[in-house]
Amino acid sequence: MGRFVTRRVITMLIMLFVISAVTFLLFIVALPGGNPAGQIAGRLANPQEVHLISVRYGFDKPIWVQYVKTMGNIFDGSAYSYSQGYNVLAEIRQGLPATLSLAGGAGIFWLLASIALGTLAAVRSGKYTDRVLTVLAMIGVSMPPFLLGAVIIQYLGYKANILPLGGYVKFTTDPWQWFKHLIGPWITLSVLFIGFYSRVLRSTILDTMSEDYVRTARAKGLSESQVLLRHILRNSLLPILSLWGLDIAQVVGGGAILTETVYGLHGVGQLAAQSIGNFDTVTLMSIVMLTALAVVTFGALIDIVYAFLDPRIRLE
Amino acid sequence: MSTVHSEIAFEEQPLPPAEGQDIPPGIGVYALAWRRIRRNRVAMFFGCLFILLVVLCLLAPVYSQDIAHISPTAQNITGTARVGGKTVDIVSPQGIPMGPTWQFNHYFLGADDLGRDLAVRLLYGGRSSLEIGVVAMLITMIAGTILGILAGFFRGITDMVITRINDVIWAYPAVLLGITLGTVLNVRGLGPFHSTTLLTTALVVGFVYIPYVARPVRAQVLTLREREFIDAARQQGLGNIQIMFGELLPNLSSTIIVFIPLILAGAIILEAALSYLGAGVQPPNASWGTMISDGLTNFPYGFHDVLVPGIMLVLTVLSVNIFGDGLRDALDPRSKVKI
Numbered sequence: 001m002g003r004f005v006t007r008r009v010i011t012m013l014i015m016l017f018v019i020s021a022v023t024f025l026l027f028i029v030a031l032p033g034g035n036p037a038g039q040i041a042g043r044l045a046n047p048q049e050v051h052l053i054s055v056r057y058g059f060d061k062p063i064w065v066q067y068v069k070t071m072g073n074i075f076d077g078s079a080y081s082y083s084q085g086y087n088v089l090a091e092i093r094q095g096l097p098a099t100l101s102l103a104g105g106a107g108i109f110w111l112l113a114s115i116a117l118g119t120l121a122a123v124r125s126g127k128y129t130d131r132v133l134t135v136l137a138m139i140g141v142s143m144p145p146f147l148l149g150a151v152i153i154q155y156l157g158y159k160a161n162i163l164p165l166g167g168y169v170k171f172t173t174d175p176w177q178w179f180k181h182l183i184g185p186w187i188t189l190s191v192l193f194i195g196f197y198s199r200v201l202r203s204t205i206l207d208t209m210s211e212d213y214v215r216t217a218r219a220k221g222l223s224e225s226q227v228l229l230r231h232i233l234r235n236s237l238l239p240i241l242s243l244w245g246l247d248i249a250q251v252v253g254g255g256a257i258l259t260e261t262v263y264g265l266h267g268v269g270q271l272a273a274q275s276i277g278n279f280d281t282v283t284l285m286s287i288v289m290l291t292a293l294a295v296v297t298f299g300a301l302i303d304i305v306y307a308f309l310d311p312r313i314r315l316e
Numbered sequence: 317m318s319t320v321h322s323e324i325a326f327e328e329q330p331l332p333p334a335e336g337q338d339i340p341p342g343i344g345v346y347a348l349a350w351r352r353i354r355r356n357r358v359a360m361f362f363g364c365l366f367i368l369l370v371v372l373c374l375l376a377p378v379y380s381q382d383i384a385h386i387s388p389t390a391q392n393i394t395g396t397a398r399v400g401g402k403t404v405d406i407v408s409p410q411g412i413p414m415g416p417t418w419q420f421n422h423y424f425l426g427a428d429d430l431g432r433d434l435a436v437r438l439l440y441g442g443r444s445s446l447e448i449g450v451v452a453m454l455i456t457m458i459a460g461t462i463l464g465i466l467a468g469f470f471r472g473i474t475d476m477v478i479t480r481i482n483d484v485i486w487a488y489p490a491v492l493l494g495i496t497l498g499t500v501l502n503v504r505g506l507g508p509f510h511s512t513t514l515l516t517t518a519l520v521v522g523f524v525y526i527p528y529v530a531r532p533v534r535a536q537v538l539t540l541r542e543r544e545f546i547d548a549a550r551q552q553g554l555g556n557i558q559i560m561f562g563e564l565l566p567n568l569s570s571t572i573i574v575f576i577p578l579i580l581a582g583a584i585i586l587e588a589a590l591s592y593l594g595a596g597v598q599p600p601n602a603s604w605g606t607m608i609s610d611g612l613t614n615f616p617y618g619f620h621d622v623l624v625p626g627i628m629l630v631l632t633v634l635s636v637n638i639f640g641d642g643l644r645d646a647l648d649p650r651s652k653v654k655i
Contacts, residue, residue, distance in 0.1 A: 019484050026496065135358075138641065142633040144585050146592050147626045150612055158616040165616075255489035258589055262612075272492060273593055276499050284496065292487045299487075 004307050012300040019292045024067050027285045074286045081275075081283050088286045092268055098168040099267035101178070102185050102260065103251040110190035110197065111244055117194065118201030118240075119233065125206060133198070140195025149188040149262035156184065166264040181263075189259045193247060197240055204236040211235075238309075242302045249298040253291025345570065345647070352646035359642020366635035369628070373446055376439035383421050384433055388440040389600060392431035397423050406431045412617045426620050428610060434624055437602055442628060444603040445584055448518045452583040453576065455522025460529025461572060465560050467530070468537025479534070482527035490524050491589055497523065498595030511598040520596075521586045528582075529575050533568060540567055570647045577640025581633045588629055604629040 054060045058069060073079040077089035121133040156163045163184050169177040208214065209232060217231045218224075247255075257269035264270070268287060275283040343351075353359055380388060395406045399417045406414050406427045413427040416434075424435040467478040485493070497520045502511040509516040540546065541564070549563045590596030591605025599606070604625040611621030 015480065015483055015487065018480065019487055022484060026500065131358075134641075135638070138634055138637050139630070142581065142585070142630050142637050144588050144592075144629065146589065147608060147622070147629065150608070150615070150622050151626070154616055154619050154622075250489045253489065255492065257489070257491050257495075258592070261593065273495070276495050276593070276595060279499075279503075288488065288492060288496070291489060291492065295487050295489075 001307065005304055008300050008303055008307075012296055015296050016293065019296070020071055020289060021067065023285055023288050023292070024070060027281045027288075070282075070285070071289075074282075074289055079282050079286055081280050083278050083280045084283070088283050091271060091283065092286065092290070095266060095268045095271045097170065098265045099252060099256070099260070099269065101168075101171065101182055102189065102256055102265060102267060103248055105182055106186045106189040106193075106256075107244065107248045107251070109186055110193040111240075113190065114194045114197035114201060114240070115233075115237070118198035119205060119228070121198060121202040122205035122209070123228070125202070130202075137195040137199050140191045143191055145188050145192060145256075145258040146262045148191060149184065149259060152184045152188060153263070166262075168263075168265045168267070185256075185259050185263045185265060188262070189251070189256055197243065200243070201236060201240050204239055205232055208232050208236050238306075242306070245298050245302050246295060249294040250291065253287070253294045255291065349570075349643070349646040353642050356642045356646065359639050359646075362635040363639040363642070366632065366639060369442070369632050369635065370446060373439050373442035376436070376443055379439055380436045384424070384436050385421075386433045386436055388432065388436045388602070390432060392427070395431060410617075412614065413621060415618075415620050425624050426618075428607075428621050429614050429618065434621065437607060438604075438624055438628060441602040441604050441607050441625060442632075444514055444597055444601055445587060445605070445629070446632070448514050448521065448587045448597070448603065449580050449584040451515065451518035452520075452522035452525070452587070453580040455519060456525040456529055456579050456583070457572065457576060459522070460526045460575075461533055461565075461568070463526065464530040464533025465537055465564055465568070468534040469541055469556070469560050469564065471538075475534070478530065482530050485524070486527045490586065491593075494520055494524050494586055494590050495593055495595040498590050502595065502598055512601070514597060514601060514603075517587055517590060517596045520590065521583045524586065525579055525582060529572075529579065532571060532575075536568060536571055537564055540564055574640070574644045574647060577636050577643060581636040581640065584629070584633050584636070 058066060061069075070079070074088070077087070079088040080086065081088055081091070117133055117137075121130045121137075124130045152163070153165055157165045164177075164181050166184075167181060169181050171178040214227060214231055217227045222230070253268065255269065256267070257273055259265075260267045260269035261273050272284060272287045274280070275287070353363075376388075380386065386392075393407045396403050397406055397414065397417060398404075399414075399419070404414055406423070407429060408414075411429060413429050413431070413434075414423065416426045417423045423433055425438060426434045428434055428437065463478050463482075467475040488496075498517065501509050501516045501520060509519055546559060546563060549559050554562065587596055587603060588605030588608065591603050592609045594609070597603040597606050607625035608622050608629070611618065611623075611625070614621065
């Protein structure tokens with residue numbers, strides 16, 4: 001077990017290094033406005049001034065020195081956006097409540113809904129209910145979030161006046177308004193995941209149903225619901241839960257960029273979208289780095305928990 | 317969040333031997349699959365729907381020139397149209413575009429905010445979306461298959477490098493990686509890839525999905541390479557290249573075919589998402605994604621500008637997805653590849 005954990009952690013560190021290096025090169029070397037000195041100096045600056053700024057900020061140093069400094073700045077909170085002037089970490093922290101509210105609520109909703117629908121589809125496999133659920137799941141995975149969001153805002157917001165037209169209200173300001181503003185985003189973000197998860201769960205359950213221990217459970221006289229809950233579902237949930245962990249990590253790191261943008265939640269995802277419009281490389285790079293950090297760390301944690309639960313994995 | 321959803325679980329398994337008693341001996345894998353899918357009415361219906369949509373979009377120039385007599389970029393902000401005997405502004409003085417006229421040859425689906433014929437633009441936009449989807453899918457399938465075969469066949473250091481590259485691509489949220497690459501290529505340009513060509517968006521979308529194909533292909537190659545027919549090929553004196561592409565590739569074909577609709581659907585959606593965020597197709601080119609994005613600028617008025625391309629987009633992706641699901645069941649009923 002110790003060896004497995006060490007190996008997994010080392011892989012994780014290597015990956016983080018590679019991701020940070022690739023991100024750095026992509027943004028600093030390749031992205032337009034890649035000359036940050038010019039951005040800071042403004043449009044009318046003369047070349048001499050640009051050069052002085054380069055020296056002061058260290059843009060004239062070798063690329064690997066710049067890399068170390070940039071990464072240090074990103075993680076200790078001293079990175080400033082060259083084009084917007086704000087402190088990047090503070091800006092991300094400001095967007096975090098909206099993003100966390102979105103991720104938390106939607107995550108719980110899509111997990112519970114897909115467990116319910118996936119189980120129902122598996123139990124009724126091949127019957128009418130299963131076919132309807134399959135088509136619904138297909139519609140769910142075929143629906144781009146920004147389109148669904150626009151339709152919800154138009155019909156439930158503007159026409160029916162049930163939901164607000166977008167924006168985010170802090171929980172501490174008004175819990176009811178917070179809830180009302182998030183219903184749309186929660187549904188929008190969840191639909192895709194529900195479609196996908198319920199299909200995965202359905203086929204995992206169908207596989208599990210043919211296992212010997214399920215037959216044993218039935219043979220010893222357990223009721224059908226007990227077999228389902230205690231034996232089948234418990235073993236089928238593992239793959240779903242690991243997917244869930246990774247997806248939540250992505251959503252927290254700004255992966256819900258489409259949902260956040262269409263509803264104007266001003267979370268981390270929308271910040272990323274704005275930074276692209278502004279060519280704000282520092283902010284964008286910070287968000288990408290923090291997301292990658294979250295995803296890679298979660299991935300490693302899940303693998304370790306898995307290995308802990310299932311000794312076979314350790315030996316692979 | 318990612319558009320085609322993350323994990324495509326794949327478990328190795330022996331290639332399907334002819335199974336069950338209902339199969340007469342000697343029938344090929346594909347003939348068998350065709351028999352199965354022909355019986356699946358839902359899949360056949362959506363497969364036909366997809367072909368119909370593709371044909372409609374390919375006929376865009378015909379509709380534009382011979383029926384509607386208007387080009388997809390012709391603006392008509394101050395013009396009027398006759399609807400049911402009344403004269404209506406194509407774009408009202410408040411900037412709200414006219415809704416559908418339901419006259420097949422004249423602003424059938426209404427106008428957009430610049431007074432352009434929405435039906436004509438819809439077909440041209442669909443052509444862009446489908447072209448990008450298909451090219452991106454080809455990029456993903458070819459690159460993913462080659463990388464997967466190389467990693468699985470050579471193992472060792474090759475495998476490690478390729479697997480790590482896949483992991484790195486995978487660690488970025490798909491949309492975030494897509495917009496970053498899209499912005500870089502659209503503004504900077506790189507050889508033939510610049511903002512005025514659809515190829516740029518296709519390249520970005522295709523690149524993002526590579527690990528989704530490379531990983532399962534690698535997993536299958538790892539088990540296939542241990543089988544006797546590879547030993548036999550080696551005994552006959554075949555080289556690595558011949559074994560990889562002459563022996564392994566044909567055995568991977570059913571896996572690869574299963575991924576084609578999955579990746580195509582994902583590519584069309586990701587293209588729309590990137591274009592919606594401004595990092596995909598650039599004007600004057602249009603795709604369903606840019607049309608939805610344009611339509612949203614009038615929000616909450618003129619919502620048909622959002623609904624029309626939106627419905628087409630969902631119908632297309634849905635038909636690809638449902639047909640793909642049927643195809644997978646037909647090719648390998650016991651498949652562990654899940655959407």
